[in-house]
Amino acid sequence: MDDEGDLFKAIGDATRRAILDELADQDGQTLFEICGRLTMKHGLASSRQAISQHLGVLEQAGLVHTRREGRYKFHHLDTSPLRAITERWPVDQPDPS
Amino acid sequence: MDDEGDLFKAIGDATRRAILDELADQDGQTLFEICGRLTMKHGLASSRQAISQHLGVLEQAGLVHTRREGRYKFHHLDTSPLRAITERWPVDQPDPS
DNA sequence: TTGACAGGCAAGTTGACACTTGCGTATAAG
């Protein structure tokens, strides 16, 4: 799949959108931290492996960048690929009152 | 599926994104017009029924509105639901040079 | 070194969805 398709596929899943929300709330979390907070706040009972696969999809779409440090791997949010969406189909800015 | 999921599901398919492109290029087309132009310009060999189902998904997501006139049904693009994406994950405006 | 911790890899299963197929309905042209 091309890069463009990767982006839309990435945000097409509800669990991955929750992960993006979580990283937007607190950036630079590890896999286990994300698992814990998703279970707490969103009530999602997702396994570690499932979240890991989701993070892989998000990383391939360029929405998440990773940084290794010892046995920890920190995940960082990057929203810039989302610009392609509103640039492709321009959205009128409403109510400039 | 909730409204939010409908939006992301709608733009998650490549054929539906091509339909949005087509309506952005020329608004208010009928089903048959869209079929013809998709075949010409994008080389997509999609059946009428397939495009019809795609338009139904786009309409449910609020990205397309329809208007009936006799035996014709015109499809109009509405990009405003896309605002929810960049509002949910704010995108830094780059390069303000 | 032993064990716990953080994460990775890969095969198998299941459900969702894109697409087809066939028929039905309504409008308009001849």
Add this chain to the structure above:
DNA sequence: CTTATACGCAAGTGTCAACTTGCCTGTCAA
């Protein structure tokens, strides 16, 4: 009325991806 046009509906099919399951690798502490 007959025919063509424009579109709708619904059941069946096949494929893909989300998830599970099981095992493996690398890092750090005791």
